[in-house]
Amino acid sequence: MSATHPEIDLVPFFRGELNAAERDRVQHHLDGCGQCRKSIGALAATLQQVSAHLEELPTPEWSAYRRELRLKLARRTETRSRWWRPGLVWASLATASLGIAALILALTMRPVSSPGITPQVDQLAMEQAPETVDVGLLRDYPVVEKLDLLEDYDVIERLDQLPAAQHNHDTRS
């Protein structure tokens, strides 16, 4: 007797579902295994009991059942044919087309940013600068802008040589 019982093959065996090789294998096992022989009988009996149980279940009055079914089928066919009426199909198609057209219009008419108001690079840099960075100098930008005058170092170096400046100095003293 083999150590493993062909448990799941027992029902297919007594129902004649197995091929020749499988059948021989199970038969060979059954010849030497009383437990499986007992099991196969019990399984067959239980299956028979289930079958009898199903037969005993009460059933409806079949002509009424079929009448109800015909009615359901007719109602369903009617609903479907109503839904597929040409007028309704055209109306649905027209509505769908209008919707698509509206969507396309909405997408194409969407305002795009004009090049004139495109933010400058340095402005962007300012906007992107983290708040933690000290921007005191940038905050006083107008003052810094005026300091551009100082770029003319020649003038600054010779301030005392300017006649008007000299004259002003004399009159004050």
Add this chain to the structure above:
Amino acid sequence: MAEQSDEELCQKVANGDAPAFELLVERHQARAYRLACSILGSESDARDVSQDAFIRLYESANRFDGRSRFSTWFYRVLVNLCIDHKRRDKWWRRLVPLSGPGDDPDAPGIDPASTEPGPEVAAMLGQSTLKLGAALDHLSPHQRIAVLLQAQEGLSSREIAEVLKCSENTARVHIHRGLTQLKKILKDA
């Protein structure tokens, strides 16, 4: 004249033959209803769902390609509808509980999948059938469907595997475990 096979009738239904449809319904109505009743545990649900399966058959008979038996194809449709119905019912009951916790502690729980028959039905059924109905309730849905299809329709493991969309070995396991559990429950009862 030789009796037409289910497959031939289905072919005719696909071509809009109403009498062929009537004949197929007559042939399968009792088995379809009983199977649905055993899976769903409610006569009215079984009536609705089995009728829906016939409507589905009428509408999609042209999709039956003849590679499997008609009964395998039809019971797959029916079982799927039953599973969908149970799932919907479960979801709906979870959303709108008919009896809230603590409403009535002595009231029996509402179990849509229960195969417990009503008092009138119980009176009509034998004791052993009642026991078996209750025992079937303890099986997993797949085990129950596999056992019912084998017992009622005589579907093979391969055909049950097709219905349940699983491997043949898995179908064999469902059948074996289902029957073993049933045997144990009936013995203990």
